[in-house]
Amino acid sequence: MTRRETVKINLNKLSLSKTFLPILFVGMFGLIGLTVLISTHAATQTANFEAENGTKSGNATTVTDASASGGSAIKFASSGQVSACTGTAPSTYAYNPMNGRSWPTTYGQSYIATWKDDKIAATTLTIDDNVVADHAFWKQKAQETGFKFTWFVVTGQDSNGKLMTGATWDDFRALYALGHSIQSHTVTHSSPVTTAEMQQSQIDIQRGIGVKPVTIAYPDGDTANEAGAALYYIAGRSTVGWLNPYKPSDYMAVNSLSDYMNTDSPNNYNYAPAILDKSFTQDSGTDFYRGWMSIHYHSIAGDETNVQNHLNWLKAREADIWIAGFDHVAAYARERDVAALSVAAAGTNCVAFTVTDDLNNTDYSEPLTVKVRLQDSGNWPNVSAQQNGKAVSAKIVTNGSNVYALVDAVPDAGPVTVYNPSFN
Numbered sequence: 001m002t003r004r005e006t007v008k009i010n011l012n013k014l015s016l017s018k019t020f021l022p023i024l025f026v027g028m029f030g031l032i033g034l035t036v037l038i039s040t041h042a043a044t045q046t047a048n049f050e051a052e053n054g055t056k057s058g059n060a061t062t063v064t065d066a067s068a069s070g071g072s073a074i075k076f077a078s079s080g081q082v083s084a085c086t087g088t089a090p091s092t093y094a095y096n097p098m099n100g101r102s103w104p105t106t107y108g109q110s111y112i113a114t115w116k117d118d119k120i121a122a123t124t125l126t127i128d129d130n131v132v133a134d135h136a137f138w139k140q141k142a143q144e145t146g147f148k149f150t151w152f153v154v155t156g157q158d159s160n161g162k163l164m165t166g167a168t169w170d171d172f173r174a175l176y177a178l179g180h181s182i183q184s185h186t187v188t189h190s191s192p193v194t195t196a197e198m199q200q201s202q203i204d205i206q207r208g209i210g211v212k213p214v215t216i217a218y219p220d221g222d223t224a225n226e227a228g229a230a231l232y233y234i235a236g237r238s239t240v241g242w243l244n245p246y247k248p249s250d251y252m253a254v255n256s257l258s259d260y261m262n263t264d265s266p267n268n269y270n271y272a273p274a275i276l277d278k279s280f281t282q283d284s285g286t287d288f289y290r291g292w293m294s295i296h297y298h299s300i301a302g303d304e305t306n307v308q309n310h311l312n313w314l315k316a317r318e319a320d321i322w323i324a325g326f327d328h329v330a331a332y333a334r335e336r337d338v339a340a341l342s343v344a345a346a347g348t349n350c351v352a353f354t355v356t357d358d359l360n361n362t363d364y365s366e367p368l369t370v371k372v373r374l375q376d377s378g379n380w381p382n383v384s385a386q387q388n389g390k391a392v393s394a395k396i397v398t399n400g401s402n403v404y405a406l407v408d409a410v411p412d413a414g415p416v417t418v419y420n421p422s423f424n
């Protein structure tokens with residue numbers, strides 16, 4: 001593909017977004033009586049005017065055009081190639097999560113980030129047993145921190161329609177509407193959990209909230225029926241008080257700390273800073289660097305200071321720790337464990353890739369963050385992206401003078417094009 005950012009009749013020096021070019025052309029040339037024909041929506045945009053006789057910058061081209069008033073014209077084109085990004089793909093980037101954030105070296109090289117937004121580690125803050133008396137506290141903390149929590153809800157109702165601790169579905173609908181996760185803690189809080197309760201609590205929450213929960217916390221941490229849980233859920237939370245490595249050995253028995261965050265004793269399986277600091281390896285050498293810390297709370301009455309300390313610790317490290325719902329973190333991890341990234345093209349002002357996996361797309365629709373090396377210099381002040389023709393989240397991050405995009409892409413949801421909005 002030839003370079004096509006030929007809309008540069010000195011305008012590139014003005015650093016104008018092409019969005020404004022038609023206005024500028026009208027302003028410049030309309031006033032002096034030239035005819036300006038601009039097709040703003042064509043894939044290849046061509047404007048004819050006598051500007052070809054003026055000064056052109058590097059890539060502007062003069063083309064023969066019998067219909068043009070002077071027999072030739074300046075051709076310029078949409079160069080972002082959103083719909084058809086072509087160009088030689090770079091070699092596959094060898095990414096090793098245990099090396100921390102990585103910085104691909106060649107334009108277009110990409111990797112699936114270990115955690116959303118290329119954060120170093122993940123944390124889930126979960127609340128068991130409904131505890132309606134604490135909802136106001138947690139809402140307040142969510143407002144202060146921006147964090148999203150996970151309620152593992154016991155779904156059995158009394159004769160008045162009340163759930164455990166007097167909570168109602170309205171209470172949980174309100175929490176869900178604030179962005180929190182409403183997940184399963186079975187129907188009757190009995191252990192070991194029957195497969196029937198695994199299923200029924202999922203149905204109850206689907207009915208109560210309108211969204212199917214995909215994760216479960218086992219009452220009493222009893223993981224005896226993991227096989228039953230795996231029929232309905234993508235992950236189960238135990239109460240084993242350890243951190244998890246970034247790739248837990250068993251997603252149906254994710255470790256979780258009980259209302260406790262150890263920030264003082266390094267030689268333990270629950271030493272929270274180990275998820276960010278590679279130098280800590282616990283006891284027999286299990287490495288939690290880049291790992292997933294889950295914490296579970298029950299009633300926090302009298303425990304507010306302790307909880308606040310946890311929140312403060314996490315808030316201070318928010319740039320490096322993805323704090324999100326248990327279902328989101330579980331889906332992300334399981335998807336990225338098996339997803340395949342293929343960069344199809346690195347073209348002029350565009351990179352095209354696909355992310356695929358063999359998981360079912362109903363339960364596994366969490367966007368994965370793909371980090372893409374862009375061209376250097378100031379050519380990419382912004383970035384946009386589309387997946388299957390629809391806009392998806394994309395943002396610029398830099399490492400020294402090197403420019404990267406972090407793009408949200410859902411596996412199997414269609415091809416992704418990352419492009420420079422200055423040229424589209």
Ligand SMILES: [Zn+2]
Nearest residue numbers: 128129219220
């Ligand atoms: Zn419980």
